[in-house]
Amino acid sequence: MFGTWELLYTSSSITRFFGGATGLQRLLPAGEVGRVEQYIDAENGTCEVREELSFEVPIVGTPMKKIAVASGTIRATSQTRQAWDPKEVQFYFFKQFADGWKTLRAFQIADTSFLDESLRITRGQTGSVNVFGKRDDD
Known part of the structure; x- marks a missing residue:
């Protein structure tokens, strides 16, 4: 289950309302969400949710792409359930504690319903479904 997984679908109302993992x-200005990925490092017990954001620089009007990263620890609470404890969200020069970050709640508890080498389907603590595809570069 380790490696980089791209979020292909979510039924999470909060993630869909905010349009991404961090909001x-x-x-x-003219902000848009690109790819959302979850990187799980089982060896170190860490997990990152990476979100590609594009926006325009107000003065110049030039489009820019940056990655927002929510990082924390992950642990198995049973054979099929993982708990992620996000510690901080970092975007560009901005760094914030993640303990009250509502949009990340959709990824904090994951009951794995299906797992193979290329697809992972999880159910969150509120019943939302997340479908992830394994990235080939791992």
């Missing part, structure tokens, strides 16, 4: 694009 940061709502604070950016």
Whole structure:
């Protein structure tokens, strides 16, 4: 289950309402969310949710792409359940504690319903379904 997984689908209402994992694009001029990935490092017990954000620089009007990263620890609470404890969200020069970050709740508990070498389907603590595809570069 380790490696990089791209979010292909979510039924999470909070993730869909905010348009992504962090909701940061709502604070950016012409902000849009690109790829959302989850990187799991089983050896170190860490997990990152990476979100590609594109936006325009107000003065110049130049489009820019940056990655927002929510990082924390991950642990198995049973054979099929993982708990992620996000510690911080970092975007560009901005770094914030993630303990009250509502949009990340969709990824904090994951009951794995299906897992093979290329696809992972999880159910969150509120019943939302997340479908992830394994990235080939791992």
